[in-house]
Amino acid sequence: MTTPxxxxxxxxxxxxxxxxxxxxxxxxxxxxxxxxxxxxxxxTAIDGLLASPKFSTVHFAIAIELFLKARLMREHWxxxxxxxxxxxxxAFFKGEAKTVSPEQALQRLKKIAVVQVPQSSSDIFLKIAxxxxxxxxxxxxxxxxxxxxxxxxxxxxxxxxxLRALLEEWDEFRGYRSRIRHINRKMEGHRGFLxxxxxxxxxxxxxxxxxxMHISSCPMCKFQSVKVxxxxxxxxxxxxxVCSYRGSExxxxxxxxxxxxxxxxxxxxxxxxxxxxxxxxxxQVEEKLNTGExxxxxxxxxxxxxxxxxxTGMGTVVEHYEIYVCTECFSTxxxxxxxxxxxxxxxxxxxxxxxxxxxEFCDGSAARYRDD
Ligand SMILES: [Zn+2]
Ligand SMILES: [Zn+2]
Ligand SMILES: [Zn+2]
Ligand SMILES: [Zn+2]
Numbered sequence: 001m002t003t004p005x006x007x008x009x010x011x012x013x014x015x016x017x018x019x020x021x022x023x024x025x026x027x028x029x030x031x032x033x034x035x036x037x038x039x040x041x042x043x044t045a046i047d048g049l050l051a052s053p054k055f056s057t058v059h060f061a062i063a064i065e066l067f068l069k070a071r072l073m074r075e076h077w078x079x080x081x082x083x084x085x086x087x088x089x090x091a092f093f094k095g096e097a098k099t100v101s102p103e104q105a106l107q108r109l110k111k112i113a114v115v116q117v118p119q120s121s122s123d124i125f126l127k128i129a130x131x132x133x134x135x136x137x138x139x140x141x142x143x144x145x146x147x148x149x150x151x152x153x154x155x156x157x158x159x160x161x162x163l164r165a166l167l168e169e170w171d172e173f174r175g176y177r178s179r180i181r182h183i184n185r186k187m188e189g190h191r192g193f194l195x196x197x198x199x200x201x202x203x204x205x206x207x208x209x210x211x212x213m214h215i216s217s218c219p220m221c222k223f224q225s226v227k228v229x230x231x232x233x234x235x236x237x238x239x240x241x242v243c244s245y246r247g248s249e250x251x252x253x254x255x256x257x258x259x260x261x262x263x264x265x266x267x268x269x270x271x272x273x274x275x276x277x278x279x280x281x282x283x284q285v286e287e288k289l290n291t292g293e294x295x296x297x298x299x300x301x302x303x304x305x306x307x308x309x310x311x312t313g314m315g316t317v318v319e320h321y322e323i324y325v326c327t328e329c330f331s332t333x334x335x336x337x338x339x340x341x342x343x344x345x346x347x348x349x350x351x352x353x354x355x356x357x358x359x360e361f362c363d364g365s366a367a368r369y370r371d372d
Contacts, residue, residue, distance in 0.1 A: 024093035031073050031172070038066035039179050045156070046186045049193070053152050054135050060156055061102075061132035064125050064163060068105040074172045075113040080105075102129045111363070115170075118329075119309045119360070121162035128159050146196060153193045154243040157220050160187050191221060194242050198223045201241040219266035220245040226264075233321045234289060235332060238264065248332045250325070252288055254278065268311065268329040282316070285327045292319030306336050306345035309360040317347045341365055 025033070045059035072079045078087040082098040091097045100108065106122050109115040160183070167173045167180055205215055208227050214236075216226040221243040228238045228249045238249040247265035254261055259275035272279050295303045305315035311329035317336065318327055324347055325332045333348040340355030342362035350359045358364025 024089070027073065027077055030077070030093070031070050034066050034070040034073060035173070035176065038063045038070060039176070039183070041066065042183055043186065046183070046190065049149070049152065049156075049190070053149055056156075057128070057135050057152055058132050060159065061128045064128060064159060065102045065105070067163060067167065068102060068109065068125070069099065071115065071166075071170055071172060072100070072105055072108060072113065079108050079112060102126060110360075116312045117166065118162070118311060120331075121166065124155070124158045124162050128155060131155065149193055150197050153190050154221070157187065157190060158244055160184075161220060191223075194221055194223065198225055198242050201225065204241055214249075216249060216262065216264070218243060218245050219247075219264055235320055235323065235325055248325075248330065250289075250330050252280070252285065254280075255284065263330060265330040265332060269327065282327050286318055289320045289325055289327060290318035291321050304338060304343075304345045306347060307359075307361050308347050310347070312360065314361070315344075317345070339364075 041059045041063035045056045045063060048059065049056040069080055077089070077092060078084040080099045081087050081092060082100055082104070088097060102125060106117060106125065109117055164180060164184065167176070173180070205225060205227070209215055213230055214228040215224055216228055216238060217224050218226045218240040221240060223240075223242050225242040226238050226240045226245065226249075228236050230236065234251050236249050236251075237247075239246045245266065250263045250265070252261045252263065253259070254273040254276060256278040257273060257276035259273060261270065261273055261275075261280070263270055269282060269285055270280055293299065306317035306324060307314050308316050308326035308329060308331055310331040311326060313326055313328040316326050316328045317324050320332075323332050323334050324336050326347060331347060335349060336345045336347050337349035337354070337359075338345050339350045339359035339362060340353075341358045341364045344359070344361060346359045346361070351357050354364065356364050356366050358366070
């Protein structure tokens with residue numbers, strides 16, 4: 001039996017709420033309703049894929065947008081406005097104000113809220129947002145055939161993995177762990193759509209093995225479907241023949257037991273050796289992979305630290321023969337750029353006008369002229 005709750009007056013003096021304010025939901029309520037709505041759209045997207053790939057894509061994109069907005073909301077409600085300086089709280093809380101695009105939301109999370117969103121995650125979120133726009137504005141043909149559906153499944157798997165990593169990392173969503181697990185189980189069902197493609201690729205995978213090369217398990221679609229190319233060094237390029245996963249595979253040798261440890265650029269550096277359980281530090285990885293000139297007190301000031309935009313690691317990138325690799329997340333690139341503003345290196349290059357706009361790690365000189 002439940003008794004009606006009395007207003008709790010034991011919590012000290014209550015803050016006076018004006019009539020105007022009482023009409024708004026609180027920021028906390030709005031966060032919860034954005035998040036609930038995001039989970040609903042995600043479920044509809046997954047459940048509705050077979051019936052309508054088009055609506056599934058639209059709903060998936062809306063879900064991502066709502067999660068980003070919910071996270072931004074925890075910084076300040078006005079950051080959700082297209083133009084925060086013209087903020088009108090009444091209009092916003094009534095749902096009548098123009099709000100940010102996914103691209104703006106990502107920019108504000110990075111630059112204002114200083115929330116780390118890996119570049120690869122931003123990329124897939126924006127790809128899904130663009131796909132949604134195309135689907136809304138144009139009639140598509142082919143999206144309901146097997147190939148069209150496989151592409152959408154692959155996109156959603158990648159989008160969900162990126163989103164899940166952020167939701168698990170962001171404390172604001174710690175009350176939603178069971179819903180995250182629930183969505184994860186539903187996403188597992190998506191693999192069924194890729195089974196046919198995996199079967200069709202078996203000959204190609206066999207030929208790769210016959211040629212003496214390695215096949216790995218895909219960190220994204222979980223099929224044994226990643227072709228690892230032969231490499232003279234510890235780093236080899238790897239690509240899945242079933243989904244859109246492209247990355248690199250890194251082979252390390254355990255200092256303690258001598259076992260080979262296969263890692264990939266999707267999961268990053270493992271904490272310990274899977275055979276003997278001894279821990280693997282970033283310094284150990286750096287020692288194994290760095291083939292560049294070691295940094296000594298003599299050349300310390302000539303040395304350019306190279307940062308990693310994928311995991312926002314500072315100075316975590318080292319030279320490995322012809323390429324550069326991040327010793328934290330294992331992202332690789334054939335090149336790096338030097339920021340015209342902060343003079344630090346960035347894996348994969350910096351924007352052309354970096355002196356003005358900066359890199360992923362600084363705001364550039366433009367920050368000085370901004371009037372916010
Ligand atoms: Zn895959
Ligand atoms: Zn070991
Ligand atoms: Zn990294
Ligand atoms: Zn910079």
